[in-house]
Amino acid sequence: xxxxxxxxxxxxxxxxxxxxxxxxxxxxxxxxxxxxxxxxxxxxxxxxxxxxxxxxxxxxxxxxxxxxxxxxxxxxxxxxxxxxxxxxxxxxxxxxxxxxxxxxxxxxxxxxxxxxxxxxxxxxxxxxxxxxxxxxxxxxxxxxxxxxxxxxxxxxxxxxxxxxxxxxxxxxxxxxxxxxxxxxxxxxxxxxxxxxxxxxxxxxxxxxxxxxxxxxxxxxxxxxxxxxxxxxxxxxxxxxxxxxxxxxxxxxxxxxxxxxxxxxxxxxxxxxxxxxxxxxxxxxxxxxxxxxxxxxxxxxxxxxxxxxxxxxxxxxxxxxx
Amino acid sequence: xxxxxxxxxxxxxxxxxxxxxxxxxxxxxxxxxxxxxxxxxxxxxxxxxxxxxxxxx
Numbered sequence: 001x002x003x004x005x006x007x008x009x010x011x012x013x014x015x016x017x018x019x020x021x022x023x024x025x026x027x028x029x030x031x032x033x034x035x036x037x038x039x040x041x042x043x044x045x046x047x048x049x050x051x052x053x054x055x056x057x058x059x060x061x062x063x064x065x066x067x068x069x070x071x072x073x074x075x076x077x078x079x080x081x082x083x084x085x086x087x088x089x090x091x092x093x094x095x096x097x098x099x100x101x102x103x104x105x106x107x108x109x110x111x112x113x114x115x116x117x118x119x120x121x122x123x124x125x126x127x128x129x130x131x132x133x134x135x136x137x138x139x140x141x142x143x144x145x146x147x148x149x150x151x152x153x154x155x156x157x158x159x160x161x162x163x164x165x166x167x168x169x170x171x172x173x174x175x176x177x178x179x180x181x182x183x184x185x186x187x188x189x190x191x192x193x194x195x196x197x198x199x200x201x202x203x204x205x206x207x208x209x210x211x212x213x214x215x216x217x218x219x220x221x222x223x224x225x226x227x228x229x230x231x232x233x234x235x236x237x238x239x240x241x242x243x244x245x246x247x248x249x250x251x252x253x254x255x256x257x258x259x260x261x262x263x264x265x266x267x268x269x270x271x272x273x274x275x276x277x278x279x280x281x282x283x284x285x286x287x288x289x290x291x292x293x294x295x296x297x298x299x300x301x302x303x304x305x306x307x308x309x310x311x312x313x314x315x316x317x318x319x320x321x
Numbered sequence: 322x323x324x325x326x327x328x329x330x331x332x333x334x335x336x337x338x339x340x341x342x343x344x345x346x347x348x349x350x351x352x353x354x355x356x357x358x359x360x361x362x363x364x365x366x367x368x369x370x371x372x373x374x375x376x377x378x
Contacts, residue, residue: 004359022354023368029358030365043330050330057333075373090373112369225331 002036002048004029010056020066028059031123038172043220051224055127062126075111077118079126081153086122090115094196117169117195124165128223129153140164141222141230147261159271160264163200167207170194183270183307189280190308203271206286209305210263213237213293234260244292250321252285253278263289283307284316291321 008029015025032055040048064084069076072089079086094111102110128140129151137143139151140161149157169175175194181201182190193201194208211219214237222233238258245252245259254269256262266286270279287306294302309316357363 008355008359022352023372025352025355026358026363026365026368029355047330050333053333054331090369092373108370108374111373112366115369115373116365221330 002033002040002045002052004033007032007036007052010052011059014056014060014063017060018063018065024066027119028123031120032056032127034120034172035124035127039220042217047221047224051220054130054224058127058129058131059123061131062129075115075118077115077122079122081129086119086126088119114196117173117175118198120169120172121162121165124168125161128161128165138226138230141219141226141233143226143230145231156268157264160267163203163207163267163271166195166197166200166204167211170204170208171211178304182310183283184280188310189283190310191283191306192304192308200271202283203267205305206263206267206290209290209299209302212299213241213290213297240296241293244289250285250288250292252288253281254285259289280307287316288321 011025011028011032014028020028032052035055036048036052039051043051062079062081062084063086067080067083067085067087069087069089072091074089074093074095075091076089077086078088092108092111094114125140128138129136130138136151136153139153139158142149142151142157142161144150152158177194179193179196179201180190181193183202191202191205193204195204197204215233218229218233218236222229238260241259244250245257245262252262254262254265256265263286266282266289269275269282270286273279284307290302290306307316354363354368358365358368
């Protein structure tokens with residue numbers, strides 16, 4: 001196990017440069033401890049140590065300061081890449097609460113948990129951005145490739161990484177809430193979400209599910225060394241599941257040449273509200289993709305992660321896949 | 322076959338830890354709160370609660 005004292009020692013330079021408040025130091029140590037101990041059984045002790053060094057290297061390069069906002073109406077945490085600062089605000093309210101019915105004690109516990117998740121998500125993102133001469137070389141497993149992917153912050157692929165970061169935090173913290181998230185105004189359809197995410201509630205469970213179909217160990221190696229492993233990571237997945245497109249069994253509304261790109265495309269359309277009138281179709285198509293993938297994997301609780309109809313008499317058009 | 326591919330993680334030298342073998346965290350961070358956290362007398366959640374609720378935000 002990689003202990004907190006070792007992590008604290010390695011963070012000394014970072015703390016001297018950024019001079020954060022004490023509880024922020026605790027936040028950083030806590031995140032790195034939880035993260036490295038989560039990945040150690042997957043990648044091994046030596047690799048986890050090397051990955052920790054890269055996380056700290058990226059922290060030192062990517063954060064110059066922590067900035068507490070003067071005023072905001074909700075708990076908040078967001079990394080500003082240009083300013084190289086992590087901006088945050090702490091309050092006893094969360095704008096996403098308006099649609100929930102919680103008593104004051106439940107609300108308190110929820111706020112604390114959600115703020116921790118928010119900060120962890122930003123740390124997960126920040127520790128996976130590698131820059132050189134001020135330019136982003138890689139963003140998690142994304143590195144500029146021949147298929148048009150690019151690692152720029154706030155670009156399409158950065159948006160995908162935002163979902164993966166949310167999911168990674170869910171895994172690290174072992175979150176297992178089932179929060180009903182309606183995807184249409186009439187509340188005819190919904191998906192479940194493991195927490196009330198600011199941007200990713202409609203897509204978080206799809207990526208949680210997707211991680212079950214991706215090579216988990218290779219995922220962490222691709223994030224750590226994308227130059228060496230990113231293409232292998234994506235190609236291995238595409239080779240395994242190419243039949244989803246090549247079989248021609250289902251007419252997907254979005255068109256991509258490979259399954260990995262197709263899933264990316266659907267996630268972006270849903271998350272970024274692109275052509276929102278097709279949102280239900282996007283969810284149905286994405287559910288079909290995972291159902292077809294599961295012909296090989298046979299996950300037993302697959303349907304939990306997919307689109308649901310509020311009316312049990314309404315059969316979804318992917319049910320027979 | 323798998324072992325051949327999974328040995329090359331990127332190496333970054335943040336190994337200042339080697340220079341502090343006998344130093345305790347309080348001397349490194351000069352921070353009582355961090356020391357309390359490392360000694361498990363406070364949790365991250367309790368600190369968040371204190372920042373939000375005890376500071377009456």
